[in-house]
Amino acid sequence: MAPITEVEGRRLPLSNLEKVLYPATGFTKAEVLHYYATVAEVLLPHLRDRAVSFLRYPDGPGGQVFFTKNVPPGTPDWVTTAEVPRSEGPSRMVLVQDLPSLMWAANLVTEFHTHQWLVQNPGEADRIVFDLDPGPPATIVHCCEVALWLRDRLAEDGIEAYAKTSGSKGLHLLAAVRGASPERVSDYAKGLAVEAEKAMPRLVLHRMTRSLRPGKVFVDWSQNAARKTTAAPYTLRARAEPLVSAPVTWKEVEECRSPDGLALTAPDLGPRLTDHGDLLAPLLDPEHAGTLP
Template sequence: MTPITEVEGRRLALSNLEKVLYPASGFTKGEVLHYYATIADTVLPHLRDRPMSFLRYPDGPDGQVFFVKNVPPGTPEWVTTAQVPRSEGPARMVLVQDLPSLMWAANLVTEFHTPQWRIGTPGVADRLVFDLDPGPPATVVDCCRVALWLRERLAQDGVEAFAKTSGSKGLHLLAAVRPTSSERTSEYAKGLAVEAERAMPRLVLHRMARSLRPGKVFVDWSQNAARKTTAAPYTLRARAEPMVSAPVTWEEVEGCRVPERLEFRAADIGPRVQDFGDLLAPLLDAGSARPLP
């Protein structure tokens, strides 16, 4: 029997709660659901009104991992969906607008990925993003150096940057911007990535070429494109451990000397939110958005 749970008046079938999804730590599907239930108030504002791409891993990170952009079969009728323009024609996608929808989506066992625009204005970005991806032997410690340079450079243009771990090996930089076409934000982000490479040629790369990656930090500016998505704040990742894409303070970025300092698991997030609140809350305040130069 699949237990039926009621969440804010919606009936939800939550399945396989005992199933171990993270073998390295024995973390179960029930614990995944508990994680999202406890941080729902913090995560939902970052998901709301953004069409959701799901990176599903129903049998854990060692099983099949696959991307789902269209509304999954069996989606309850009360989950909000919306039509989204795509190069291959319009498609319907899920919007995670409330707690029942979040718990339904978490039950699919998924990473949450969102674009830099909201549903009412597709292709008009309100976020700027840089994904700093280290090529071994480079680590997140090297990403921190690049992040600090980008933070300074953005500040010169009046743009305030915020950082979160990718939940994998790297770091994400986010900034709230006044509504700007995705083409324009991509162009601006690419310009800064090129500048960063000029300033730190031995450390930074702005092109994706795999052959150039070892020992360098790839500053991926391409996730600003309208069709691209980025792992959402607070999402669990399909890793060996229940790692989270966790917001971090600039003091933590400056003080990072070993990668472990910026590794956060599901159990770390509740206490961090209690201590710091939502470090990315300014991204949700339209008043703090800045125009791109």
Template sequence: MTVVEGRKLALSNLEKVLYPASGFTKGEMLHYYATAAEVLLPHLRDRPVSFLRYPDGPDGQLFFTKNVPPGTPDWVMTAEVPRSEGPARMVLVQDLPSLMWAANQVAEFHTHQWLAGSPEEADRIVFDLDPGPPATVVHCCEVALWLRERLAADGIEAYAKTSGSKGLHLLAAVRGAPSERTSEYAKALAVEAERAMPRLVVHRMTRSLRPGKVFVDWSQNAARKTTATPYTLRARAEPWVSAPVTWEEVEACGDPAQLAFRAPDIAPRVQDYGDLLAPLLDPERVAALP
């Protein structure tokens, strides 16, 4: 039994290898989340969390958990959230004990673009830039720079992070609009990006359109959708992290390896840069949709 800030936790199977390619164990995963908590928790706080669980590693069974899991400790906070089929309860990861309890489930963290207290209003806009091979994250960077300038023209400041897989995520803090309006705006920019870069960008999900192009996925702004939380580990062959990056790194990227970060890479980056997505949490940096 481990005590975390006064809460007792049964952290299990610490020697279990979750990522065979690198020998990364569950104990190392828990250590990563404990050391990343200072920058991760602010992006989880007050946001209902969905978990993509992979208890036997990325090569085992993967399944989403949205409702509060059975056996959740009574001190883990939850929130009622609206759904088309009726309200449900989801977990809120508010502090280090609840983060470590959740990490012990072996999961990616995914969050909505709204806060638990105001599910009717989006406070984030997100673009998921997904490259269709042979396109790579290098091509995503080109699209990201275009979107950054386009958003800036509307007074919206964008920030980037790796998806922890193949692509990039762009995020911005917004206010004063429901998810439907935010989705409409995001789709309009995705369409505009395709018109500006027709050989590089596609805004539709149709698989046959995507080889060699960057799919600008605007749909994750829908109220029901979630996106990988900043600093979450991903269920991939290696312990890749959805890691914030600087715009200088995006501009200079000429090799996909330059924007690929594993769990051990994050502490040094946080030491050097702090939380690159901290402006998203600053009320003074929030923009209204045009």
């Protein structure tokens, strides 16, 4: 029988705590749960009121990996859910609003992915995101170069950008915006991706065409579409090591010289939070939201 723990008055069965989920380092499921409990204070505000898609890997990244968008079977009745519009018709998705819900979801072994809008207002985006994905032999070093160009270009429009690692080989840029539909944000993001390609034609690609990807950074603007989701800040990723989609400073971006220079794992996050707090906290403050031109 799975051990039962109590989290803020909710009883949670926790299963297979000794299972190794990250074989490269021997990182166990118990350590996954400990990690999420450690970062809950900064993670939860970035999940709250956002429908969550789960990328599940219950036997580790080498096992079955699958997306769960609808409310999973067996979800406790105290976990908040919401009806979310989709092109094929509305569906019901999970909201991770509190620590018990977070630990319940973490016990499923999951990456957390969210939309760029809140469930209260799916017709208005409050985030813009760029996913910078390097095609080998390009690396995150090249992503950082592109990120700095995009940061400065966004600043010209009065939009302040923040960076986080993808938790894989790339980089994410995020900014808070107001008063625009997901379609409008997508169009704006695509326009900037096209501008970046014109400014750095040997380095940047704004199209997803696989044959064009080697040696370039694909600026994926499409994740701003209403139906799309992006890995949430502080989520673990399904990789051989417990890599995290972790916020980084612009100084770290500017000084990145190694393909592994921004690879941050779960054990790194405790000390970083002590030193920096939540580097993405301004995204949660309406005062920092920019308006698209």
